[in-house]
Amino acid sequence: LASLIFQLRAQNQVLKKGVVDEQANSASLKEQLKMKDQSLRKLQQEMDSLTFRNQQLAKRVELLQDELALSETRGKKNKKSVESSSQLSQEQKSVFNEDLQKKIEENERLHILFFEADEQHKRLEAELRTRLEVLETDAAQHQTVVDSLTRKYTDTIEKLQNDKTKLEVRSFSSYLQVLKDYNVCVCGFSSVFLLFSQQQLKNLQAALGSRLEESLCIINEKVPFNDTRSSRYNALNVPLHNRRYQLKLRDLAGQALAFVQELVTALLNFHTYTEQKVQIFPIDSATDTISPLNQKFSQYLHENASYVRPLEEGMHHLFESITEDTVTVLETAVKLKAFSEHLASYLGFLRKILPYQLKSLEEECESSLCTAALRARNMELHRDMKRLTAVFEKLHTYVSLLVLPSTKPEGLLRTNYNLVFTNIAASLHGFHDILKDISKHYSQKATLEQDVPTATQKLITTNDCILSSVAALTNGAGKIASFFNNNLDHFTASLSYGPKGGTEFISPLSAECMLQYKKKAVAYMKSLKKPCAASVPYEEALANRRVLLSSTESREGLAQQVQQSLEKITRLEQEKEHWMLEAQLAKIKLEKENQKLKNSLSGHLTETIQEHSVLPNVAEQKKETTEKSLSEPIRSTSLVSAPFPSTPDVESREDLIKTHYMARIAELTSHLQLADSKSVHFHAECRALAKRLSLAEKSKESLTEELKLASQNISRLQDELMTTKRSYEDQLSMMSDHLCSMNETLTKQREEIDTLKMTSK
Numbered sequence: 001l002a003s004l005i006f007q008l009r010a011q012n013q014v015l016k017k018g019v020v021d022e023q024a025n026s027a028s029l030k031e032q033l034k035m036k037d038q039s040l041r042k043l044q045q046e047m048d049s050l051t052f053r054n055q056q057l058a059k060r061v062e063l064l065q066d067e068l069a070l071s072e073t074r075g076k077k078n079k080k081s082v083e084s085s086s087q088l089s090q091e092q093k094s095v096f097n098e099d100l101q102k103k104i105e106e107n108e109r110l111h112i113l114f115f116e117a118d119e120q121h122k123r124l125e126a127e128l129r130t131r132l133e134v135l136e137t138d139a140a141q142h143q144t145v146v147d148s149l150t151r152k153y154t155d156t157i158e159k160l161q162n163d164k165t166k167l168e169v170r171s172f173s174s175y176l177q178v179l180k181d182y183n184v185c186v187c188g189f190s191s192v193f194l195l196f197s198q199q200q201l202k203n204l205q206a207a208l209g210s211r212l213e214e215s216l217c218i219i220n221e222k223v224p225f226n227d228t229r230s231s232r233y234n235a236l237n238v239p240l241h242n243r244r245y246q247l248k249l250r251d252l253a254g255q256a257l258a259f260v261q262e263l264v265t266a267l268l269n270f271h272t273y274t275e276q277k278v279q280i281f282p283i284d285s286a287t288d289t290i291s292p293l294n295q296k297f298s299q300y301l302h303e304n305a306s307y308v309r310p311l312e313e314g315m316h317h318l319f320e321s322i323t324e325d326t327v328t329v330l331e332t333a334v335k336l337k338a339f340s341e342h343l344a345s346y347l348g349f350l351r352k353i354l355p356y357q358l359k360s361l362e363e364e365c366e367s368s369l370c371t372a373a374l375r376a377r378n379m380e381l382h383r384d385m386k387r388l389t390a391v392f393e394k395l396h397t398y399v400s401l402l403v404l405p406s407t408k409p410e411g412l413l414r415t416n417y418n419l420v421f422t423n424i425a426a427s428l429h430g431f432h433d434i435l436k437d438i439s440k441h442y443s444q445k446a447t448l449e450q451d452v453p454t455a456t457q458k459l460i461t462t463n464d465c466i467l468s469s470v471a472a473l474t475n476g477a478g479k480i481a482s483f484f485n486n487n488l489d490h491f492t493a494s495l496s497y498g499p500k501g502g503t504e505f506i507s508p509l510s511a512e513c514m515l516q517y518k519k520k521a522v523a524y525m526k527s528l529k530k531p532c533a534a535s536v537p538y539e540e541a542l543a544n545r546r547v548l549l550s551s552t553e554s555r556e557g558l559a560q561q562v563q564q565s566l567e568k569i570t571r572l573e574q575e576k577e578h579w580m581l582e583a584q585l586a587k588i589k590l591e592k593e594n595q596k597l598k599n600s601l602s603g604h605l606t607e608t609i610q611e612h613s614v615l616p617n618v619a620e621q622k623k624e625t626t627e628k629s630l631s632e633p634i635r636s637t638s639l640v641s642a643p644f645p646s647t648p649d650v651e652s653r654e655d656l657i658k659t660h661y662m663a664r665i666a667e668l669t670s671h672l673q674l675a676d677s678k679s680v681h682f683h684a685e686c687r688a689l690a691k692r693l694s695l696a697e698k699s700k701e702s703l704t705e706e707l708k709l710a711s712q713n714i715s716r717l718q719d720e721l722m723t724t725k726r727s728y729e730d731q732l733s734m735m736s737d738h739l740c741s742m743n744e745t746l747t748k749q750r751e752e753i754d755t756l757k758m759t760s761k
Contacts, residue, residue, distance in 0.1 A: 012149055019142045026135050033128050040121050043114060050110050057103045064096045246324050252487055253319045259483060260315045263476040264308055269469035271304035276462050278360060281449070282367040284456070291363060297356035300349075307349040314339035325522065330405040330417070332515060337403045340396070347396050350389045357385055369452050377445040384438045391434055394427045418492045425488055428481035435474040442470055601660060 278298045283290045290298075318335040322328050330336075361382050365375045401420050404411035412420070446463035449455055484491075536544075 012146070012153075015142055015146055015149070019139060019146065022135055022139050022142065026132065026139070029128055029132055029135070033125070033132075036121060036124055036128070040118075043117050043121070047114050050107070050114070054107050057100075057107075061096075061100055068093060068096075243324060246322070246326070246328060248490070249328050250319075250322045250324070252490070253322045255483060256480075257312075257315050257319045259476060259480045261312055263473065263480065264312045266469055266472035266476050267308050268305060270466065270473060271301050271308070273462055273465040273469055275301035277459075277466060280456070280462060281459055282364050282369055284458075293356060293359050293363060297353065297360050300353045300356060304349070307346045310342035311339070311346060314342040325518075327515065327518065330402060332406065333402075334406050336399075337407060340399045340403045343392075343396050343399055347389075347392050350392055354385060354389050358382055361385075369454060371448065374445065374448045374452075377441055377448060380441045381438065381445065384434060384441060387434050388431075388438070391427060391431045395424065395431070398424045398427060421488055421492050425481070425485045428477070428484055432474065432477040432481045435470065435477050439467070439470045439474050442467055601657075 275298045278294045278301070279290065283294075314335070318333070318339055321333070321335040326332065361378045364370055365378050370378070398420055401412055402424075442463075446460075446467060449463060450460060
């Protein structure tokens, strides 16, 4: 029956495959039929346009004939101008006849083409309809076969179920018979077995009681908190540090970073050269304007660096996060999320440029320069670009799954890690294969474009650059695929290890707490490794103790010396205060002298000002006296009453004032420079104090945050301690209940043994 069922299932699978294939063929034939209908509609539209043109030509011929008739009638009337008009009419008639003959021939040719196309379409339609009927009949036959097989399967399943029920009934009856026989055999040995079991039960009860007491004593004395029994608490324990594993993983991350850098440079070159290609083929932007579609496509391609560069940065940050001191697993790989986000942004960029790239290829196929072979290569590239975007979507999906353990651990189970890594390796191999196809098709396209008559040297060099970038992409993808496939076992085996006694980290929060505990443990071990401070050797300490004991200075002498030194200090302080007072008095006297000097200088200045004001009056008087002396020469010079001061006294006084003010200005400038230097010094001190204040505030904030975290940790630990105490109390109560139930079962067994003894007596 099993072999029959297996054969029927195999036949069913084959038939299902055949039905599916036939359905696919019928769908393709329907699509072909739709295309043929579309072509027929186009031909009908062309036929309608031709008939309309023929009608127009017929009307034109009628008009020409009418004009000819009119011209003939006019010629009859005007016999004088018969010869000239007849010549013109003959020439016009010959031209009209030639034009009419050409139109008639063109109409016949178009009728022939339309008739041939209609016949061909009818023939194809008949063939397709016959083929569709054959396929429908085959599908109906296959469906009948499938229905018959399903009926057979249901019949066999019902028969097997009936046989199963019958066998179950037989086995149950035989089991009851065997049980009855066993009970009859056991009744003879029941008394001996019961006595032996009673003794064994007593021994086991005594041993379990002693072991329970011993374990309770050990738990109460030695194990106040056993965190390995709970996986949630065990995840907080720091696992064993595997330095070799960390170094290996960092080496692998460095290799992956180098491969990603190669891939990023190749992608940048590919997008940049593709932008140049769009600008020069099929229309060169230097000579003519390209289509709006290609303009938008080149604009989007110009933004490729902002999407491609972050991939390298994200991988670099991931490489820097893997150090020798950390524990690198999927739960602690937080930087992998940034790389996944950058990959998602690049995938969005590919999705954005994909429709423009496909439309650009279609537009290139519709141009007059595109041949049939070039059109075929463009359609192959059309399919390859779709496959490339699909592969990047797969890679982003699996990388985002790897990010889940560090963000949402319930999103990905540990048992599925191996499957995710295997799918990533398969996607990378698919990426390499697609790039191989793209490289092959681009090389064929470049060779065909070189044969185009309008191909320029700029187009040839751009195609060569695109081919080199695609080759670099293919090599980089092959390296990444082989690298990931070779290290797949290492990734699946080592990226999910956890603490001792557990299988994994429960959540990213527990992994982060574990890393903090690891840092604290490392700091504690480093503090233990610090060398002890240099101490005095034991022998030298003994010698110093003997010297100290043998010295003549007693405690009272030292107290007297201390008292004397205190008296000296007080006396010096008093002297200091006295001299400070003296200095203040001297300062006051100096200020008074300076004030007097200022007053005297101000008096001298007023005098000099008055003298300067008197000088012009004296000059005027002098002029008047000279005039009077000229007019009245007999008058005496004794009439000049005001004495005129001598010029040397004025100059000496001005020099004194000048020197005094110059000295005062020098003194004030020195004071100003001193004040400036003090202000600069005070400003620097104020800035330093402000910086120290800001640093103190920051340290205060950090300390308050640490204090909050410490208080939260203390409260959390207290809660955990309470929960563990409760769990231990519950376990102890369960054990006590279990012992009580065992005692009850023992009492019941004793009662049963007593009843059996009574019945046996």
